[in-house]
Amino acid sequence: MKNYLPPGVIAIIVSGFLSCKKDANAGITGNWHLVSDSTYTSGIGPNGKPGGSTYIGLAADSYDFMANGHLVAHVAGNIDSATYTVQAGDKLEINYSIVHEFDGSILKGANTGFDLSVQSSHKAVLTSNVLTPGGRFSRILVLAK
Numbered sequence: 548m549k550n551y552l553p554p555g556v557i558a559i560i561v562s563g564f565l566s567c568k569k570d571a572n573a574g575i576t577g578n579w580h581l582v583s584d585s586t587y588t589s590g591i592g593p594n595g596k597p598g599g600s601t602y603i604g605l606a607a608d609s610y611d612f613m614a615n616g617h618l619v620a621h622v623a624g625n626i627d628s629a630t631y632t633v634q635a636g637d638k639l640e641i642n643y644s645i646v647h648e649f650d651g652s653i654l655k656g657a658n659t660g661f662d663l664s665v666q667s668s669h670k671a672v673l674t675s676n677v678l679t680p681g682g683r684f685s686r687i688l689v690l691a692k
Contacts (some may be wrong), residue, residue: 574665575633579690581608581622599685611692612683639663639673661688668692 581604590597602623611619612631618641620627629643639661661673673688 549668575612575631575639575663575671576614578609578611579671579692580604580606581610581620582689583687584622584689585687587683587685588649589682589684595682633663637663659667659686661686 579583583601583603585599585601587595587599589595605623607621609621611621612618616630616632618627618629618631620629627643629641629675631641633639641659641661643659652678658676659675661675664672664674666672669692671690673690675684675686
């Protein structure tokens with residue numbers, strides 16, 4: 548005896564597979580608490596001294612990665628807005644419209660690329676290493692849900 552599936556059932560199964568679309572941002576999408584934001588510089592020029600700092604996130608500090616590619620960051624009482632894209636190879640590109648640096652300076656149109664490591668549904672680490680004419684600048688953001 549042969550078992551046949553009615554054409555309607557086959558159509559439903561096929562349309563189910565075709566309608567599933569992987570969300571490239573699924574691993575980072577959502578509201579994340581800022582655990583820490585660490586920076587390091589190798590020093591600028593031949594006389595520049597290496598240095599760095601670590602900001603420990605406060606209860607109100609967060610990064611909200613929205614499914615539409617928008618990012619709103621609340622850090623140290625400041626609000627930054629940006630857009631983001633997740634690219635092949637676990638790369639995260641953030642394009643800030645305004646960046647409030649801890650020293651009070653404001654940059655417009657800043658673009659930062661990060662290596663993205665979503666270690667679980669509750670922890671993500673963003674790492675950026677940039678080599679400039681003035682030396683190396685590194686930044687590590689640790690986020691938790």
